[in-house]
Amino acid sequence: MKSILKNFEKRIKKKTKVYIVPSKAGLKFIFINFTLFLIALSYANNMALLITFIMVSYFIIQMLDAHKIIADTDLDNAKVFNQFSNKDNEMLLNLSKSPEHSIDQYLQVELISESKRLTISKILKFADNTLKYALPSQKRDRYSYNNLKFFTYGAQGLFYVWRYFPVEINYFVYPERKGMIKNILERDNNSKSQFSEAEFSHYLPYTQGLSSKRIDWKIYAKKDLLYWKKHIDYQDETISINFQHFDGDIEQKLQQMSYLIDKSFKNNQSWKLTLPTCVLPTSKGFSHYKNSLEVISEF
Amino acid sequence: MSFKKYIEPRYLLLIIPLLLSFDFLPLWFILFYSVMLVYLSFFKAYSVISYLNFLNGYFIFKTVGKVIIPETMVPFLAVFLVSRFIMNKKENKFEMYPLFLWIGVFSLFSSSFYYLLYTVITISIIFFYQQGKTQLSLRSIFNNLIKHKKQLLITTIVTAFLFIFFPRFHNFLPTVNINHRGKIGYSKTIDNSTIGNLQLSSQTAFYAELSTDLNTELLYWRGRVHTHTDGYNWKHKQLAPMKLAAFTPLKSINYTIKYEQDFDGDIILLNTPINVLKTNLNVYKVTATNEFRSYTKRKKSIISAISSITEIRTEHISKQNKIKYTQLPKFIPKALKSFSDSIKGKNAKEIITNFEKKLIQDQYTYSLQPGKLTTMKEFINKRIGYCTHYASLLGLVLRIKKIPSRLISGFQGGKYNNTGDFYEIKSNDAHAWVEYYDNNKWQMADPTGFISPNRIQLGGQEFLSPSFLSESRSKTSFLSKSFYAVKKILDTINYKASLFIDNYDKNKQKTLSKSLKINIKTFFFIGFILISLSLLFYYFLTLTNVKPSKHPADIAISKLDQKLKKYHLQISKHKLIKDKLSECEKYPHPQKLIEIIDLYTEIKYGNIKDISLLKNAIKNIS
Incomplete structure (x- = not known):
């Protein structure tokens, strides 16, 4: 009671x-x-x-x-x-x-x-x-x-x-992670055989300062875009993820950026994020990863 | 092919009321409804059903839609219900609540405990379905009921209180005495010229509680007396009142009747009625015809009466009434005249014997399907008909021979249930016979028995619609014998329960309040208090079972509070994580505590399940 x-x-x-x-x-x-x-x-x-x-x-x-x-x-x-x-x-x-x-x-x-x-x-x-x-x-x-x-x-x-x-x-x-280059490759069966799976890591949009030796000319021929083949040996290199370098509309650009941020974080690489509104200086680790994704989410 | 896949239990819920309504819905409707259900179960052809539904609506309007009252609402409700089921394309969403209204209206036709049972089953199944369960079995329903025993108990208690204490009023909605033309049943007029073929109806007319199993041939349930004829049809016409001499038979029978239908104020009693002993109706006696009537027209009335079935009362009829009892139309058709002339006899008994001989000789037959016989001539020529045709013919022949006669409509027969000591009289037992005045006594003659003795020996229900597992067959088959025994017990429960439920009226409430020595208003008030208390009790009873349970991580954090007492820190009192973190700032080494809070968050909300990590981290705090 x-x-x-x-x-x-x-x-x-x-x-x-x-x-x-x-x-x-x-x-x-x-x-x-x-x-x-x-x-x-x-x-x-x-x-x-x-x-x-x-x-x-x-x-x-x-x-x-x-x-x-x-x-x-x-x-x-x-x-x-x-x-x-x-x-x-x-x-x-x-x-x-x-x-x-x-x-x-x-x-x-x-x-x-x-x-x-x-x-x-x-x-x-x-x-x-x-x-x-x-x-x-x-x-x-x-x-x-x-x-x-x-x-x-x-x-x-x-x-x-x-x-x-x-x-x-x-x-x-x-933003959804979408590697546009990966999609191109998936559609092109012949291109797969040209790269060693163990060595090749992923593609990056070509930026100034990167060696022109690793530009994938096949993609250039198809899409008229310069993409740079990233190899495991070069993982320590800093990647520049710049909004301007990507192809497509705003959402597609952000999706590619999201994909690269995620990939870089998983490979323990450093990256610099450049958006028209802000720039995140080169860094790596979880907090940088989180900040980068939050920034592009809000963009 | 698995039937389980197609037939869902919820469709069965639609079939059961169909079976329960078999007695009072027209056959075409039942067939139509069954087709709709089959379509619903197997094909789900929505557009076809919509069209058929429209057609059905038209037929309903044509048949019963002239007067919209609760009784005629049944087919409307049924069609509405099936269409709701059909139109609802989403499998998991359906409406079963109109079923209650449908089944509730059924109880206006007859009191059956099965309706209550059906309501409870439907509620249980709705309950089951709404919980998102799909595998329906008796066991799962039972388990579900056990799980909700508290709800079940309180629903029963509140329902009982409501039933006992709720004030009763009545008669504020219009009603009609529904008399399905063309269907066998009690009628207050004998209308041979317009009604042709008759459909059967197994609807219960009334129950009669009687301690002795009488011979079926003696079971004449007397209703309205018809004194006026147009040469084929008969109706009641008022006669001059007369004084009846006191009559105390050597052997009389006391019985109680519970009416299931409204006979438009007519009181049906066992022949020959002597007096009404107890009733919840306002009953008066029509002395000229020895009839009992009621001022109030209502179904579900109960009456106790006394009758004599073997002895006949001596009566003297006045000259004025004698003229009325020999009344004939101005024009008597030739066919009737020649039929009457062919029957010779010095007195009533001889005439009746010759009438019987004539019927047998001319091969008259008994049938509920004689076709439309608009005139007496047609009946005499076709030589086929049912009780009212034969009673009318005998009545007229007697009147032509100057013997006073009258027609009686009522029931003959009844099925005795020796488990509960009662008779069940159905619409199929409806009957008409003749009374003639001879030797200062009104005596009975049943011309139907002349051509179809089985109709009288078996009673209407058993003769016209013998059950598949009838009692006579049950003597040979063990299975049917057992079935019959179980059915008798169920019928008894049904009768006794509905008798109890129907009996509890305004007067019973008054008696109960008197026995409790309180006035009726206090009685209702106590009821209201009891219902409110039961509901409050239920609500707070279940509340006590709610125990705020703590997550193991919270228990661990409260231990941390004990350790940090000297710093006046209370991390656990903060609900939000950010508040917990700001509390940590007060500690000399906040980073250590922040790590603990992070771990706590991960354990409580994230994927880390090992509580010992948190416990160890707290142990290390000094």
Whole structure:
């Protein structure tokens, strides 16, 4: 009894409100129930009345249960990791309190900022009080949300219940990694045989200062672009990733840059990033990698 | 080919009400609906179904759509429901809620416990489906119910409280006594000229609780008395009231009847009724014809009465009434006159015996499908018909011979359930017979029995629509015998449960409140309090089970707090990571703590699962 009262007290003191309204299906249910109720009452038909009462009880229980799913869900922390736009991204929600049963089936989330809203309903995993949601694919950008809305339609979809939590969610969606040169090669079967797989690393757009010996003339013949064959022996060399050197529209250019940043980071190389708006000096390592991708995401 | 792949359990939910409505929906509708269901299950041909659905709507309008009342809503609702199922192309989304309205309207036709059962099953299946489960089996439904036992318990309690305490009102919506023309059943007029072939109807008309299993031939359930004829059709016309002498038979029968249909104020009682003992209706007696009627027209009424089936009351009819009982139309057709002339006899009994002989000799036959017989002449020429044709003919012959006669419409037969000691009388048992006045007594004559004795010996239901596993067959087959025994038990449960449910009305609520020594308003208020308390109890009972659980990483961090007490640091109290990090800045070697927070974040949200890494890092903090 003490614990019941304690819980009751906690509930009253709670700052965030829980909102509840019947859903579309719920309104239909009310209409059907009310019609049957009128018929039963008018014709003094106890059997029809009993069916109505079963429906009413069922409806109220569903309402309480739907309310409970939201009321008993308390958010501790929310986090979204940075990700490339073509990759599946996840949102992790750590709950300080979770309801008794299977919330992972009914709980949905909406991320809210002043200008946009993002609804997330696909739950990947619920374990150790951490909910893992799959984020829908997003365009490259910097995303920032200051409110999180938990909502549910309940087990039967009869009610729409929701509640807001103030959060700070900031993440970047990096441009998709697309090596344009690789695509050319993939289309050209003969070109593959000309390079030793062990020696060849990847292509770079040709910039001044690089040896002209390693220019791939075959690509030049096809695309009228100078590309430089990068070999494993030359990995220590600094790469200049310059927005101006790439072919295609802005998105295609950023995608190629994203590809090269990722490749350079994985090969432990240094790179200099040049965009029309800013320049990141030559560096290497995780923080440089992260900064570079964030800069091109926001561009 | 796997049927499981095509037939989903949710379609079965549509088939069950179809079976339950077999008694009161026209046959063409049921066939049509079945075709739609087959299409739905196998082909899902949306456009064809849409067209057929439109056609069906037209037929419904033509048949029952003239008066839109709850009773005629059933086919509309059924069509609406099937179309909702058909039109919904998304497999996982469907609407089952209109099923409740459909099944609820069914209960206006007959009280059956199966409707309640069906509602509960439907709710369980909806519950199951909405949880995204696809493999439906009895076991999985049962497991699901066990899992939600708290909800189940509270739903039962709240439903029971609502049923007991909810105030009852009635009669504020329009209703009609639905009398399907062309369907066998009770009728307040005998209309031979317009009704031709009759369809069968196994709808329950009423139940009669009787402790003895009487011979079926004695089971005449007397309803309306028809005194006026146009030479073929009969109807009731008021007679001068008369005083009936006291009648105390040597052997009388007490019984209780629970009506399932509305007989338009007519009270159907076992022949010959003596008196009504107890009822929830306002009943009055029509002394001239020994009929009982009610001022209130309602279904589901209950009446206790007393009848005598073996002895006949002595009655004197006034001269005025005698003229009315021998009334004939101004013009008597030649065919009827010559038929009547061919029957000789000095008294009523002789005339009836010769009438019987004449029917047998001229090979008159009993059939519910005689075609349309618009005049008495047509009937006499075709020599085929059903009870009302024969009763009308005998009534007229007796009147031509100056013997007072009247026609009775009611029921004959009934199936006895010895497990629950009650008779079930169906629409198929509907019947009409003749009463004639002889030796100062109104006596009974049933001309149908002359040409079709089996109709009377077996009763209407058993004769017209014998069940596949009938009781007579069950004597030889063990399987059918067992089936019949189980069915009897189920029928008894159904009857007793619906009797209890139907019986609980406004008066019962008043009696209950009186026995609790409270007034009716307090009674309703207590009900409201009990319902509210049950719901509150459920809500807070489940709340106590919610325990804020802590992630092992959080437990480890709270241990770090204990170590950092002297620096007045409380990292765990901050929810956001950035706040935790800013708290670390207060420590003399913040980098060490920042590393721990990084590790904590990775363990809690990232891919590192080894909690010992965090624990060891915390151990190294001094």
